[in-house]
Amino acid sequence: xxxxxxxxxxxxxxxxxxxxxxxxxxxxKLAASAxxxxxxxxxxxxxxxxxxxxxxxxxxxxxxxxxxxxxxIALG
Amino acid sequence: xxxxxxxxxxxxxxxxxxxxxxxxxxETKAEGEQSGGFNVTELxxxxxxxxxxxxxxxxxxxxxxxFTVSVSLPWLLYDSEKGLKFFFLHGHxxxxxxxxxxxHGYQIDGHGHIASLTxxxxxxLSPTKTVLHILMVALxxxxxxTRIASAYKAxxxxxxxxxxxxxxxxxxxxxxxxxxxxxxxxxxxxxxxxLTLFFFIWFANIFGIMPLNSNIAGNIxxxxxxAVLTFVLIQFNGTKDYWGHIFWFPGLPxxxxxxxTVVEIVGLLTKxxxxxxxxxxxxxAGHFMVLALISLIFxxxxxxxxxxxxxxxxxxxxxxxxxxxxxxxxxAIVQAYIFTLLTAxxxxxxxxxxDHAEAGH
Numbered sequence: 001x002x003x004x005x006x007x008x009x010x011x012x013x014x015x016x017x018x019x020x021x022x023x024x025x026x027x028x029k030l031a032a033s034a035x036x037x038x039x040x041x042x043x044x045x046x047x048x049x050x051x052x053x054x055x056x057x058x059x060x061x062x063x064x065x066x067x068x069x070x071x072x073i074a075l076g
Numbered sequence: 077x078x079x080x081x082x083x084x085x086x087x088x089x090x091x092x093x094x095x096x097x098x099x100x101x102x103e104t105k106a107e108g109e110q111s112g113g114f115n116v117t118e119l120x121x122x123x124x125x126x127x128x129x130x131x132x133x134x135x136x137x138x139x140x141x142x143f144t145v146s147v148s149l150p151w152l153l154y155d156s157e158k159g160l161k162f163f164f165l166h167g168h169x170x171x172x173x174x175x176x177x178x179x180h181g182y183q184i185d186g187h188g189h190i191a192s193l194t195x196x197x198x199x200x201l202s203p204t205k206t207v208l209h210i211l212m213v214a215l216x217x218x219x220x221x222t223r224i225a226s227a228y229k230a231x232x233x234x235x236x237x238x239x240x241x242x243x244x245x246x247x248x249x250x251x252x253x254x255x256x257x258x259x260x261x262x263x264x265x266x267x268x269x270x271l272t273l274f275f276f277i278w279f280a281n282i283f284g285i286m287p288l289n290s291n292i293a294g295n296i297x298x299x300x301x302x303a304v305l306t307f308v309l310i311q312f313n314g315t316k317d318y319w320g321h322i323f324w325f326p327g328l329p330x331x332x333x334x335x336x337t338v339v340e341i342v343g344l345l346t347k348x349x350x351x352x353x354x355x356x357x358x359x360x361a362g363h364f365m366v367l368a369l370i371s372l373i374f375x376x377x378x379x380x381x382x383x384x385x386x387x388x389x390x391x392x393x394x395x396x397x398x399x400x401x402x403x404x405x406x407x408a409i410v411q412a413y414i415f416t417l418l419t420a421x422x423x424x425x426x427x428x429x430x431d432h433a434e435a436g437h
Binding site for chain 1: 117121253350353354356357358361413414417418421
């Protein structure tokens, strides 16, 4: 019983960490490309920023799905 | 037009002012005391979840006793035998509440779920803490924006004054940067809704960061309701091409068309669900972080037994929670922006004409 609940918590913790790795990689790659294209084409800065925020929201949304699942496991 | 608004305002003011008069205080034992240790999970959930009373402060009166100051909110039930029931309950601990509910013929468990003692079906319609706080945010918005609107009417084509000049750039930003590029020339009809959405989420988030208040957008029911509004708007503004792409995707063999229908319907539901979860998780995460950092002081202080431990972690804990709170002020407006932007983008996608969509394939 104790072992089982321990495994639940451990799984939730590892899951939360892995989800953050994914989101970090995604947003990092996104920001890198965005900054690069802004440097190449400064007049397109506003369009690039808009597209970047929109995509970052999607990446973050997927990561938050995982985090909510982990939270439910940890608390449930 | 002015008369109904002022009448509504007065009713709301009276309703909100009436609540504090119902504040009750009683001598109770704090829940953490009974179990002996300091329970972080319990503290986090108590602060983040919705409840039937607005808990303001516990004043220690010595001997492990606390004087609880809180605003009791009314219970509104639909009972399949007795019809609508409206009453107040006395007390703060689950036992006190249960004893008080028994007088009315109900029982309450530790989580605030109510059930009838006679076995009738009960639907809980009570205005909870979150509902009260949403009404308070709505009141602030009503007062503020009716004043700004009347300032525009009174002084047309002149430089803005006071609150008007603070909000004008934001209003223009929503109209020109969110509505116009995404809604294909039909933005005029959607700007009022987008503005309401943006300012409601922003105000609710800022309101939630302030002391004593609940986190409105950190309640999944609230964000889900906002997402349902967006979902309904998307479907009602969908063109023939939008529905065509969902049920009979053009330019594909028939087996793939059937598969795409399933995929598209899943996609249809994912959009509002993602909206709701994004807002909920972002706001909740901030609250969890701050509460966990503050809890560190009590964990290391071992309830007053280790003053050194508490003092050691105090500067670190306060500095980090200040940092997170500052970040939260930023997150409050960024999440409001993202929710509004995505709503506009999704509605715009549904309104797209076929010729325009074809270019993107």
